[in-house]
Structure formats: C-alpha cells, structure tokens
Amino acid sequence: MRLLEEKILKEGKILSGDVLKVDCFLNHQMDVAFLNRLGKEIYEHFKSADINKILTVEASGIGLACLTAQFFDCKVLVGKKHKSLNVSPDVYSAKVYSYTHKTENTIIVSKEYLGKDDKVLIVDDFLANGNACLGLIDIVKQAGGEVKGISCAVEKTYQGGYQKLVNLGIDVYSLARIKKMENGQIEFME
C-alpha cells in the first residue's frame, strides 16, 4: 500500500456527504515532514520531465507545492482566487466553479511570472471533478507554457477529474486514488 493511502486509513475520517477529512495532516494542520515525503514521491515520478515551475492555487495546495518544489529546485506560482470578474490586463485568468463551496471563482496569475519557457507541474491537495486543474491548464496555455504533469495528493477517481485530464494527454499522478467511499469505508484503486 502506498504511503498516503496508509496515512488516510490511519488518520483520515469520512464525514457525511462524501467528505474525506484529512485536515490533521494535509491542509489545515500540515504534517510537514510527511508532506516532504510526498514531495519526494512526486519528484521521483516527474524527475525526467524537465519541470521548471510548480503551479498551485491558494490555499490548501501551497504547503505541498512548496515542499515538492525543493526537490525540483524550482519556484512555486500560486494562483490567487479573485472575487471580482473584472481582472487586470496584467494577469492571466480562468473561471473555476467550486462544487464544494457552490461558487464560481476567478483564478488569476500575474503575466510576469508565467511564460512560454515554463514547463509546469500543477500540484494541489485534492483532485475531484478536475475543474481547478482545468482552470490552471487554461492559464498555462494562455501564457504559452507547457503543462508537463499534474500531481494531487488525494484523487477521488470516481468524480471523473482524473479521466478528463488524462484524456487531454496529461500525465496525472496522484498519491492516493480513491475508487469509492461507502459506509465509512474507503476503497483505493488497484
């Protein structure tokens, strides 16, 4: 069994409504030593992909993104959630609908920090329906850069985001892949 899958079974909780609570180590309280080990796993998978930038979106992916970036020796770019629909001409932007919060956010990234030479790894804590990743991919494309891969900690495979992203020809590498959650039990993908 994989590192993160073990940790989820040991410390995660399933709440009602398909919510996996892993905030004791992943996003509210961050077990930095553990996230560092996840960062190393991500590096091992993508180390030949010539990545020079990691892109995430605020706020819960930032910790994992920073710890992972140390292995790639690259910078992290954080997409900001922007409430207004009016964005400055100095930014790339994409609209992302959040099913969790039932709101549409605009994600923005300054044009200064993303360009055609960037080979980008997208890192986030959760991959569910894939909307956040699709927004980030759109932003990288606007900048003329290249998405070399996507790595999320927890993938809810049954929510379809994984398949959407793979269908775009992108290497998607999640550290725990959940096939289903039922009656308080988690089943991981083989």
Next chain:
Amino acid sequence: MRLLEEKILKEGKILSGDVLKVDCFLNHQMDVAFLNRLGKEIYEHFKSADINKILTVEASGIGLACLTAQFFDCKVLVGKKHKSLNVSPDVYSAKVYSYTHKTENTIIVSKEYLGKDDKVLIVDDFLANGNACLGLIDIVKQAGGEVKGISCAVEKTYQGGYQKLVNLGIDVYSLARIKKMENGQIEFME
C-alpha cells in the same frame, strides 16, 4: 545588510499607497530556495525556544511557515479565513480587520489541533499594524497554549504592529524591518 533586505532592494517594487510589491519571490511567486534560507534564519533566532508548532494564516504565510517548520521539525497550523460570523463550536476564532482589503475576517482554527501543550511560533509574510498577529495570539490563548514568538518576513515598523506585539512581552523577529518608504526609496531600521 540582512538577506531579505538585500533581496527587497534588488527585486521589490514600491507601488503607490505604501504598497511594497515582493510577490516575485515571497507570496505570489515563491522562491522556495530563498524562503528556505529565511526559514533557517528564523530557526537560528528561535531554536532555544522549545517550539512545537508553527501557526500562520492563509494564504500568503503558508509557504514560509512550511519551509521554516522543517528546521523545527514541527507541524504547521493554518488559520482559515471564514466569511460568516457563525462559527462552529469545534473551532477557536478571532475577528481580524484587514486594512488592505477593508474587510473584517474571522480566523478559525480547529480545537483538535491546538491545546495547552503547544508552544507556538507565529509566522507570516507581512507585519504591519499587527492585527492578524493579535488575532492569532488570541486564538493560542483560547487554546491554553503559549506564544513563544512571532516571525514575519517583512515588517513595516512605522505601522505600529511591532511595538504593539513587543509591548505584550513577545519576542518579535522580522527578517526585514522597514523604517520608512518615501519617493520610491526604502529605509530599513538600523
């Protein structure tokens, strides 16, 4: 001259309205290798303080907090910004007025992750009027823990937060201390 002060002079920009733009390395794009060096400086200052938890608030302090936590070998707890005034009984909360955004936020932290045994270092990117830090101190006190120190990257000393926090008897260690910004020039504290 100190590490962060040099970096600010080299890469920071002063915008109108007293805004110091350091988002090329500190909070929008994160220069992880550089933040790691700042984390080491913070550790050198506080290494005898017996710290077992770092507390920050989303989103722009998270990167520095995680990189700093590696030196202390401790976890990071991230205060969440909560829009509603109704908070769950499972969280500690504090109201914080943001002068930047002209809004009052409620910061929340799960009661599960903070308690009387916690010796806390508060880490953030900016220290200006000190309101965010005061909110975090309040939360640590509600939990019965102890604030062992505060370390922010950039301190706008002239905005008074530093003095307020020092007056509470707290060890406040900022990595760059700005005495004034005028006509596009920055003057650091001696």
